[in-house]
Amino acid sequence: MAALPFHxxxxxxxxINDVAMRDGLQIEPVFVPTEDxxxxxxxxxxxxxxxxxxxxxxxxKAIPALRDAEAVMKQIERVPGVAYVALVPNxxxxxxxxxxxxxxxxxxxxxxxxHNLANLRMTRAQSRHGLTEIVRAARGAATAVNxxxxxxxxxxxxxxxxxxxxxxxxxxxxxxxxxxxxLCDTTGMANPLQVEALCDGLAERWKGLELTLHFxxxxxxxxxxxxxxxxxxxxxxxxxxxxxxGCPYAPGATGNVCxxxxxxxxxxxxxxxxxxxxxxxxxxAQLPGLIGHELSGQVVKAGKSxxxxxxxxxxxxxxxxALARDRA
Amino acid sequence: MAALPFHxxxxxxxxINDVAMRDGLQIEPVFVPTEDxxxxxxxxxxxxxxxxxxxxxxxxKAIPALRDAEAVMKQIERVPGVAYVALVPNxxxxxxxxxxxxxxxxxxxxxxxxHNLANLRMTRAQSRHGLTEIVRAARGAATAVNxxxxxxxxxxxxxxxxxxxxxxxxxxxxxxxxxxxxLCDTTGMANPLQVEALCDGLAERWKGLELTLHFxxxxxxxxxxxxxxxxxxxxxxxxxxxxxxGCPYAPGATGNVCxxxxxxxxxxxxxxxxxxxxxxxxxxAQLPGLIGHELSGQVVKAGKSxxxxxxxxxxxxxxxxALARDRA
Numbered sequence: 129m130a131a132l133p134f135h136x137x138x139x140x141x142x143x144i145n146d147v148a149m150r151d152g153l154q155i156e157p158v159f160v161p162t163e164d165x166x167x168x169x170x171x172x173x174x175x176x177x178x179x180x181x182x183x184x185x186x187x188x189k190a191i192p193a194l195r196d197a198e199a200v201m202k203q204i205e206r207v208p209g210v211a212y213v214a215l216v217p218n219x220x221x222x223x224x225x226x227x228x229x230x231x232x233x234x235x236x237x238x239x240x241x242x243h244n245l246a247n248l249r250m251t252r253a254q255s256r257h258g259l260t261e262i263v264r265a266a267r268g269a270a271t272a273v274n275x276x277x278x279x280x281x282x283x284x285x286x287x288x289x290x291x292x293x294x295x296x297x298x299x300x301x302x303x304x305x306x307x308x309x310x311l312c313d314t315t316g317m318a319n320p321l322q323v324e325a326l327c328d329g330l331a332e333r334w335k336g337l338e339l340t341l342h343f344x345x346x347x348x349x350x351x352x353x354x355x356x357x358x359x360x361x362x363x364x365x366x367x368x369x370x371x372x373x374g375c376p377y378a379p380g381a382t383g384n385v386c387x388x389x390x391x392x393x394x395x396x397x398x399x400x401x402x403x404x405x406x407x408x409x410x411x412x413a414q415l416p417g418l419i420g421h422e423l424s425g426q427v428v429k430a431g432k433s434x435x436x437x438x439x440x441x442x443x444x445x446x447x448x449x450a451l452a453r454d455r456a
Numbered sequence: 457m458a459a460l461p462f463h464x465x466x467x468x469x470x471x472i473n474d475v476a477m478r479d480g481l482q483i484e485p486v487f488v489p490t491e492d493x494x495x496x497x498x499x500x501x502x503x504x505x506x507x508x509x510x511x512x513x514x515x516x517k518a519i520p521a522l523r524d525a526e527a528v529m530k531q532i533e534r535v536p537g538v539a540y541v542a543l544v545p546n547x548x549x550x551x552x553x554x555x556x557x558x559x560x561x562x563x564x565x566x567x568x569x570x571h572n573l574a575n576l577r578m579t580r581a582q583s584r585h586g587l588t589e590i591v592r593a594a595r596g597a598a599t600a601v602n603x604x605x606x607x608x609x610x611x612x613x614x615x616x617x618x619x620x621x622x623x624x625x626x627x628x629x630x631x632x633x634x635x636x637x638x639l640c641d642t643t644g645m646a647n648p649l650q651v652e653a654l655c656d657g658l659a660e661r662w663k664g665l666e667l668t669l670h671f672x673x674x675x676x677x678x679x680x681x682x683x684x685x686x687x688x689x690x691x692x693x694x695x696x697x698x699x700x701x702g703c704p705y706a707p708g709a710t711g712n713v714c715x716x717x718x719x720x721x722x723x724x725x726x727x728x729x730x731x732x733x734x735x736x737x738x739x740x741a742q743l744p745g746l747i748g749h750e751l752s753g754q755v756v757k758a759g760k761s762x763x764x765x766x767x768x769x770x771x772x773x774x775x776x777x778a779l780a781r782d783r784a
């Protein structure tokens with residue numbers, strides 16, 4: 129084992145993509161008003177995040193919470209240096225997103241056949257065919273396009289997912305001109321050993337592509353998995369403000385890794401996330417008011433680890449009494 | 457960086473000390489009936505845990521929740537191979553504990569002067585003097601004695617704690633004959649880089665002593681910190697069933713690392729904890745009923761990561777419709 133491997137993370141530039149506005153809001157029962165969404169994206173834009181997944185250009189019937197995709201995408205203030213991403217499920221969605229000048233399209237398919245069918249109502253072959261058309265359209269429009277591979281670390285229905293299935297999907301889209309690949313631990317099944325095993329050599333395999341890890345904290349391993357990703361040299365992470373976004377397979381369990389908790393750990397370790405953590409915590413503190421319930425983020429409750437507390441009210445007296453015992 | 461460092465953890469024997477019955481219950485407002493405590497310790501004893509911190513021999517006025525220390529310690533069924541530990545604050549407590557034939561005394565003092573005064577109402581010098589007497593008494597009775605060093609990774613009142621302060625306390629008690637030292641992240645301030653830095657070389661420095669790490673999940677970093685501890689070669693971990701035990705400085709935040717979540721991660725990574733995780737999860741599931749509120753443990757809610765879910769009810773139909781599109 130190398131001596132002090134985590135010391136090598138100090139100063140490393142990392143890139144955080146916040147997915148709360150899309151991956152989080154899409155499963156919330158409330159409709160967050162369009163102007164509130166815009167205000168939150170604008171606030172997030174000023175925190176120094178590398179990317180923001182703003183919305184999804186899907187059918188308003190399928191995801192009513194995001195039925196204002198055009199309005200949000202057109203009215204947000206674009207901060208230079210921040211990439212504004214939208215999920216698109218099909219060519220029609222891609223056209224709508226490109227018309228709104230998104231910086232990047234995010235496409236989704238599953239590594240497992242059962243999850244792809246259950247989630248997208250297509251076989252993997254059908255998804256691949258449809259998404260390949262979108263990759264070509266995006267490249268034709270000189271727009272970045274990322275493939276998020278769901279269930280890359282396990283399928284809640286099939287169980288273990290073959291590494292080859294994941295690599296083969298990634299290889300395909302890399303060959304078709306995708307600009308990024310995200311490996312998603314959709315239901316929080318990954319563990320650090322597995323992350324290490326899957327990520328070993330990926331940066332070389334998909335050289336020139338942006339490689340991102342998307343973890344869930346369903347079994348509490350989200351930040352430990354990110355540590356394993358760092359150890360494997362991965363510098364891009366999805367996370368969700370407040371940990372917004374649950375898991376349909378585990379009621380009561382937490383979902384996405386919480387952005388501010390992830391940034392807090394990374395900064396404490398000396399990594400350069402580019403993020404103003406206090407500004408990010410201010411954004412996170414607004415979320416419960418927008419969606420009407422508490423969230424799983426820890427740092428927003430406990431404060432940053434350098435937070436100081438006053439000693440108890442009787443401290444001076446306690447101290448004096450203790451010192452008096454020495455004098456007695 | 458060494459290739460695949462976490463792969464080296466596979467098969468490594470780890471030792472888990474569950475502290476819920478003491479560190480957890482001591483801050484609960486309810487008094488868990490003595491027979492329920494005994495039943496839970498007996499159930500925990502059969503899970504394969506290396507140690508169980510059973511109770512605290514303190515004044516019933518100071519900690520009424522643990523006023524039945526003698527009854528619990530005398531009536532539990534001792535499983536060979538499990539070490540039954542009790543916290544003792546002073547010589548009188550040590551005598552009571554030794555009279556009950558505990559396997560190990562656990563003593564506590566803080567690395568920071570302010571926390572020691574606020575928490576124990578003594579200066580560090582006074583604590584050290586008193587605890588040294590207890591170490592001698594324990595060794596005279598041929599009983600193991602562990603020093604838990606609170607605020608070893610930071611003090612909520614003073615902030616950063618000097619590594620030398622921690623090492624100096626450990627060195628002192630190592631010299632006085634203590635059999636174990638636990639470094640405690642009392643309010644969840646540690647990060648993996650810091651764990652790596654503090655733990656580097658400790659196993660050699662305190663050779664022959666049992667060296668344990670005690671993490672809190674206050675800022676979500678508990679399991680990530682354990683990973684850093686593993687990387688530094690530490691094989692003993694405190695944790696609390698269900699994550700029982702909060703943090704007085706962070707209302708609403710989680711406290712101790714959750715035993716079943718820790719064991720779940722370690723086993724998923726191929727470590728040998730000796731623990732029957734299903735039996736441990738059964739124990740965790742009983743806790744909310746005993747203390748009257750939900751807990752922060754994730755795996756007990758989400759199930760183990762290999763848990764399989766049935767596909768949606770309309771899956772066969774969805775699949776048939778998708779395949780029909782290919783035939784059309």
